[in-house]
Amino acid sequence: MEFFTLHDFMTYSKGITYLVMGAILIFMPLYWIYLTDRDD
Amino acid sequence: MAQEQTIAQKQYLTPFNVVAGMIIIVGLVLTILRFTKGIGAVTNLDNNNPWGLWIGFDLLCGVSLAAGGYVTSSACYIFGLKKYHSAVRPAILTAFLGYALVVFALNYDVGRPWKLPYPIFYSQGTSSLLFEVGLCVFLYLTVLFVEFTPAAFEWLGFRKIRNWVLRLTLVLTIFGVVLSTLHQSSLGALFLIAPSKLHPLWYSGYLHVYFFISSMFAGMSMVIFEGTLAHRWLHDKMDDTHLAEANGVVLGFGKAASFIMMGYFGIKIIGIAVDNNWHYLTTGLGLWFFVELIVFVLFPAILYSVGSREKKTLLIRIAAVWTILGIILNRLNVSLIAFNWHLPSADRYFPSFMEIGTTIFIITLGVVAYKFVVTRMPILYEHPEYKEDH
Numbered sequence: 001m002e003f004f005t006l007h008d009f010m011t012y013s014k015g016i017t018y019l020v021m022g023a024i025l026i027f028m029p030l031y032w033i034y035l036t037d038r039d040d
Numbered sequence: 041m042a043q044e045q046t047i048a049q050k051q052y053l054t055p056f057n058v059v060a061g062m063i064i065i066v067g068l069v070l071t072i073l074r075f076t077k078g079i080g081a082v083t084n085l086d087n088n089n090p091w092g093l094w095i096g097f098d099l100l101c102g103v104s105l106a107a108g109g110y111v112t113s114s115a116c117y118i119f120g121l122k123k124y125h126s127a128v129r130p131a132i133l134t135a136f137l138g139y140a141l142v143v144f145a146l147n148y149d150v151g152r153p154w155k156l157p158y159p160i161f162y163s164q165g166t167s168s169l170l171f172e173v174g175l176c177v178f179l180y181l182t183v184l185f186v187e188f189t190p191a192a193f194e195w196l197g198f199r200k201i202r203n204w205v206l207r208l209t210l211v212l213t214i215f216g217v218v219l220s221t222l223h224q225s226s227l228g229a230l231f232l233i234a235p236s237k238l239h240p241l242w243y244s245g246y247l248h249v250y251f252f253i254s255s256m257f258a259g260m261s262m263v264i265f266e267g268t269l270a271h272r273w274l275h276d277k278m279d280d281t282h283l284a285e286a287n288g289v290v291l292g293f294g295k296a297a298s299f300i301m302m303g304y305f306g307i308k309i310i311g312i313a314v315d316n317n318w319h320y321l322t323t324g325l326g327l328w329f330f331v332e333l334i335v336f337v338l339f340p341a342i343l344y345s346v347g348s349r350e351k352k353t354l355l356i357r358i359a360a361v362w363t364i365l366g367i368i369l370n371r372l373n374v375s376l377i378a379f380n381w382h383l384p385s386a387d388r389y390f391p392s393f394m395e396i397g398t399t400i401f402i403i404t405l406g407v408v409a410y411k412f413v414v415t416r417m418p419i420l421y422e423h424p425e426y427k428e429d430h
Contacts, residue, residue, distance in 0.1 A: 001316075013316040020313050024306040031302055031345075035295050038349050
């Protein structure tokens with residue numbers, strides 16, 4: 001991926017970052033449920 | 041009489057004492073060499089690599105692995121998880137010895153031990169992160185010492201002063217958490233000044249966050265690991281409460297460590313995404329980064345999760361050792377392996393055998409001091425005269 005302006009770079013890298021953050025926000029509560037669902 | 045003497049000699053001539061004694065003798069020789077011939081005589085440090093194994097391992101790994109003190113005491117006294125109470129004293133002792141040895145090891149690197157108080161009392165470099173680290177370590181070592189003293193006072197029979205110090209527990213715990221947050225993160229922030237020297241996969245604007253978050257599961261893993269060793273070698277020193285609560289500590293800390301490690305894995309991926317460093321992942325150091333992240337973070341996190349779900353403490357104990365190795369690898373990557381990564385191999389740093397020997401000497405001192413304290417003071421058991429106080 002080639003970038004010609006800082007704006008291009010930020011749009012691309014922040015876009016990917018937000019997607020990763022969204023995935024983490026969904027994954028972490030599910031992971032917590034997985035960790036604790038057998039607790040007494 | 042002669043038979044008694046032979047028995048006494050046998051008690052001292054254990055394999056542990058012999059090996060530790062030999063290491064300490066070699067370490068003392070290396071110490072004399074270091075302080076008489078200078079740092080150049082015993083290390084491979086140069087202008088390109090002014091920080092070596094003593095900073096990368098003794099300081100960075102030492103501080104992160106001593107995080108069990110603030111993690112355990114905050115779990116017990118701030119979050120009210122009293123079921124981990126039996127783990128607090130061993131964790132505080134490990135943290136205290138860990139920090140004391142960090143300061144001790146720093147003298148080898150800096151030299152001139154008599155100038156150690158200078159940054160705190162004489163010439164404060166308030167714009168430097170190193171000053172912040174120094175101040176926090178100085179204050180936190182003091183906090184840990186005070187937190188440790190009740191055990192020593194119980195041993196010595198100083199009931200009044202022991203009761204007085206015990207009243208400070210909550211304040212000291214809060215102070216400890218604040219100081220740990222500050223200096224654990226600052227140790228990572230030290231490398232923010234070297235963006236051109238540290239490999240982009242390890243360099244990140246979030247380096248201080250990585251160091252702080254990773255210190256949490258490093259501390260938990262260390263508590264589990266140290267508990268395992270105590271269970272194996274100092275079983276006779278543990279009372280029924282400690283033995284009964286040991287599995288609960290392992291399961292609880294394993295679960296917490298797993299969750300934090302998954303979060304850490306996530307923010308490491310965010311770090312790559314923010315700086316758009318994906319293309320480095322296919323290089324040699326990129327593969328090494330994968331090893332650190334997949335083999336030493338994701339894998340033990342999964343191992344921890346399976347262990348805590350299935351209530352298999354052996355899996356958690358294996359994951360703890362794995363995580364500790366991962367933390368050591370991460371700190372060495374940041375400070376040594378991925379540092380100056382662009383230099384030709386002839387200019388890269390590898391520690392001399394005397395540096396490695398000194399590090400082993402310092403670790404041995406810690407183990408000997410731990411054993412000395414644990415076999416005498418009420419660390420793994422409650423003092424019979426103070427049981428009603430808990």
